[in-house]
Amino acid sequence: MRRPALTPCSLLFGMLLPVAVGAAELYRYVDDQGVTVLSRQGVPPEFIAKGYQVLNEQGRVIQVIPPAPSAEERRQILADKARAGSDAQLLRLYTTPEDVDRALERKLAELDALIGVARGNLQSARTQQANLQSQAAEHERAGREVPEHLLAQIDNQIAEQQRLQKDIGRYQEARKQAQAGFAADRARLGELLGTRP
Known part of the structure; x- marks a missing residue:
């Protein structure tokens, strides 16, 4: 007598049955x-x-x-993960605390150069404004109306000076933040390496 063929469905049921019974x-x-x-x-x-x-x-x-985990525990887990990622990044960037010092020096030199350029441009804008105002004064002394383009140029120089002063302020703030950030990196790297910051 011939055995009935097993279909894929009956094979699957046969495999699952012992698990279901024993589970x-x-x-x-x-x-x-x-x-x-x-x-x-x-x-x-x-x-x-x-x-x-x-x-x-x-x-x-x-x-x-x-x-x-509670909401506080979840926050702590996320903070710990972020800290671990930050520490790993720090160890990839620097081998010793002195490396951090050198990176800070480079950053400060870059910002000082930007401040120097902005201050030079500011002085130039002030000189141009003074020259334009002198021309406007000559027109007034001669009893002529000051040309519109001359007034517009004076306004442009004033606006340029304000923009440059803001840039200098931003660079100086970036300088302070760099010093604080690199100091924190140096201290943390010292902790990770087991040395004094």
Whole structure:
């Protein structure tokens, strides 16, 4: 007599059946009344976040699902991850605290150069404004109206000076921030390397 052929569906059912029969697990959790509950149906969604245990038929714990972290714990985990990433980046950039000092010197030299250029441009704009105002004064002394283009040029020089003063202020602020940032990097690198900052 010929055996019936096994279909893919019957093969799959045959593979799953022993697992389903042997998988008589219990779930142990604490409900909102503080009562410990054992259940074969699983853990209700509202109690999953509190954590639970999975037990086998003999009552032995085979898996522990810890409670979900609180909002404060999640913030701390994220802060720790960010700190670890920042520390790794710091160690990639610098080998010694002296490397941080050299990087700071380069940054300050770059900012000082920008400040120097801006101050030079500011002095030039002031000189141009003075020349233009002198021309405008000559027109007024001669009893002529000051040409519009001359007034516009004076306004442009004043606006340029204000822009340059703002740039100088920004560069000076960036200089302070660089000093503070590199000092913090140097101190942290010293901690990571176990040396004094």
